[in-house]
Amino acid sequence: MSIQKRLVGSYVAVICITVLILEIFLIVYVRYYYLHNVERSLMNQAELSASFYEQYFADADLEEQAERLLKGFAHNSDAQVQIINASGRLLQDSIGLPQGDLTMTNYLDVRTALQGHAGAWRGKDPSTQESILAVSFPLRSHDVIVGEVRFVTSLTDTITTVKHIAVVLISVGLLVIAIVTILGLLLSWTITRSIKDLKQAADRMTEGDFSIRVHKRYEDELGSLADTLNMMASRITKSEQLKNDFISSVSHELRTPLTSIKGWMITLKTSGSDNKQLLHEGLDIIESEGDRLNHLLEELLDFSKLDNGRIVIQPAPVHLAQLLHHVGKQLSPRAARQAVSLEVQTADNLPVLHADENRLKQVLINLIDNSLKYTESSGRILLQAHAAPEQDQVVITVEDTGIGIAEEDLQYVLQKFYKADQHATGSGLGLSIANQIIKLHHGELRIMSEAGKGTTVQIHLPVKNLTIS
Template structure:
C-alpha cells in the first residue's frame, strides 16, 4: 500500500521537477537567442557600414585591385573575419589569410550578390567550429560589383551558454533538493498527526475508549482529531447510559417479580382466610403483571425501532375520537391521584393519515409521564389544533418539570433521571414513532412550573416538516 507521505512527496517533486525543467529550458533558449541576436545585430551593422562606405567613396574604383585597401579599412574596426567577395563568389581578400581566388558558395554570399543582406550559421569547413556570417552587397550605382562578408566564431558564445546551462542545472538541482526536504517536512506535518490519530482509533477499536487524539493543528486533521475524541466521549457516555439502563431495568423487573412471588407464596400457603386480603393479593399480582407486560412491550418496541423493523399500519385517524377515548381511559387514574385531566379540542379538527395504535401509544406515554410527575391538585391537559399543513397535539402539565441541563437529553436512548422510575426509553420510543410519521416532537419545561410536549404531524403522510 502506497502511503500518503510517498504520494505527497512524489506529487510535490513531480511538480517542482517539471517547473524547473520548463523554466531552465525557457531561460536557456532565451540566453541563446539573446547572444545570437546580439552577434547578428553587430555583424549586420558592420556590414551595412562597410557597404555604405564603399558605395559613397570607392564605388568608382575597380574592386579586385582595391580589395586589399578595402580589407584594411573594414577589418580595422572589427574583431570578426572580413572577406571581400567578387561577383563570381571568389575571395579577393581575407583578413585571416584564406587563399585568394578560392570560390565560396555560402547562402549569405549568394544572397548578397543578389543585392540583399544575407545571413549564414553553421560549421566552418576547415576547422569545423561553429560560426555565423553576414554578407552585404558592394554596389557601384545600381550594379552589384561584389560583397563584403563578416564572419565570427560562436565557440565563445557556446561556452557562455554551456556555463549558463551548468549554472541553471546546479540551481535546479538545489531547488529540487530543497523542495524535496520541504515536501518531506510538509508531508510529515500531515501524515504524522494522521498516523497518531490512526493509532488512537485502533486503541478505541480495541475497547480502550480513554485514548484521545492530540489536536496539533487547527485544520482538517485537527477537526478529525476533535471528531474522533467526540465519538469516543459519546461511546463512553452511551456505555454508561447502557449500564444505567441495565441496572434500572433489573430494578424495574425485580420489584414486580418480588411482589408477585411474595403474594403467590402467601396465597399458595393458604394462610389467608379473609376474602378481601385474597382479592388484594390477586389485584397486586394483576397490577404487577401488567407493569411487567408494559415494560416488556417497551423493550420490544425499542428493539424493533433500533433494528428498523417497525412499520406503520396507516389509516385515517379521527383525532377528536382518538383523544376523547384516551382521556376516558386515563381519567380513572387521574381521579385516583387527585389530578385534573382536561381535553381541549376544536370541533373542526381534521383527520390525519397515521397508525392509530402507535399514535395512541405515544399520547398515553406522554400522559403517563405527566400524571407521574404532577402532584395531587395539579392539572394535565391534552389539546389539539390544526395548522395549514399540519396538526399539533399538546400534552401539558403543572408538575415538577425537567431540569434545564437534562432537557436536551430526555429523548436520548437509555437516558433516565436517577430519581425517576421507569425504563428510560419511553420518550425515545415516542420520538422515533413520531419521526416515522414524518413529524417531530418538541419538549419545553421549567423546573417547578411543569412540562409541555408538542407533537407536530403532517396532514399528508409524504410531507416532511422542518
C-alpha cells in the same frame, strides 16, 4: 501510492515542465541574441568598408588596390578580412593568402554577395574545425559588382559565453525544482499528518476503543472531519453507557418483583395452607408484581418496535371526552389509594379525532402514571382537554402538583432510558414511547416543569390531519 507521494509528485511534475519550457526558451533566445549581435557587428563593418570602397576607390582597379584596401579595412577590426574578386577568387587575406586553391565560391555567403546581397554563413573552419562566422558584402563600382569584402570571426568565445549562461540558467532551474520539492514535501506533510491522525484514530475505533480522540491541527476540512469523528466516538460512548445503564436498570426492575414473588412463594409454601388471610394477601401481591413485570416487558417490546419503525398507528374516530373519562376512571382507584385527587375536565366543543385510540390511551396512562409516581399524597392531578381551533389543534394536558423536574433534567426526560433519579422504579422509557407515538400522530409533546412545584405535560394533536367526522 500514498497521498503525499501523489501531491509532491504533481507539484514537482508541474514545476519541472514549467522550468524545462522556460529554460529551453531562454537558452535558445540567449544563443540567438549573442550570435545575432556578432553577425550584426561584422555586417556593419563590412557595410562600412563597402561604402568606403564605393566612395573612394570605385574608379580604381580592385585587383591592384586590394592590398591597400585590405590594410584599411583590417585596421579597424579584430576580425579576419578577405577581399574577393567578381569571379570568387581570394585576392587578399589579413592572415595571409593560403597555399593552393583560392576559389571561394563554395561558401554560401560568398555566393550571395556575388549576386549583390549581403551574405552570412556559419560553420566550421575547414582547417582548424573551429566554429566561425563569415559575412560578405558586395563591392560595387558604378553599380557593377567588382568583388566583395569578407569578414570572418571565430565564434568560440561567444559559444563559451552562451554555454556559461546556460549553465547558470540550468542551475537556477534545478535550484527552483529543489526548493519546490522541499516546499511540496512540507506542505503535503501538513495534510498527510492530519490524515494519518484520523486514520490512526479510526483504526483504534474499529478495534473498539472509543475513548480515543483525534487531535485537531487546523481549522480546515480535515479539522472538521476530526470533530465529526470525535463527536461520533463520544456519541457511541454515550450510547454504550446508556445501554449498560439500561441493562442494569432493567435487571434491577426485574429483580425487585421477582424477589417479592419468590419471598411470598416461600411464605405461602410453609404457612399458606393454614392462614387464609395470609394466602389472599400473598396471592394479591404476587398478582400485582406479575402485572408489574408484564408492564415492564410490554414497555420494552413497544420501545424496540418503535425504534425499528414497526409500530403503525391504526386511525379510527376517537371521542376524546369519553377516552379521557375512561382513563380517569381506570386510574382513580390507584389515585384514591395514594390520596391524590385525580380530576378530568373536558370542553364541550371537542372535535372527534381520527387517531389510534389504544395508543393514545397508552400515552395518557403513561403520563398519569408518572404524575401518580411523582406526586405525594394530598396532591392534585388534572387531566384536561380543549380545542384550539385557531391552530387546528386539540390540546390534552396532564398537570400535577408533584415534585417536578429539575431544569437540568428537563431537556433529557424525553430521551430513552433517562431517569432523573436512577433509583426510582421504571425503565425511563415511558416518556420516550409517548413522544414517539404522538409524533406518529403528527403531534407534539411538550413538558413544562419546575422542581418542587409540579409538572405539566401537553399533547398537541393536529385536527386537520386527523379529520373531524
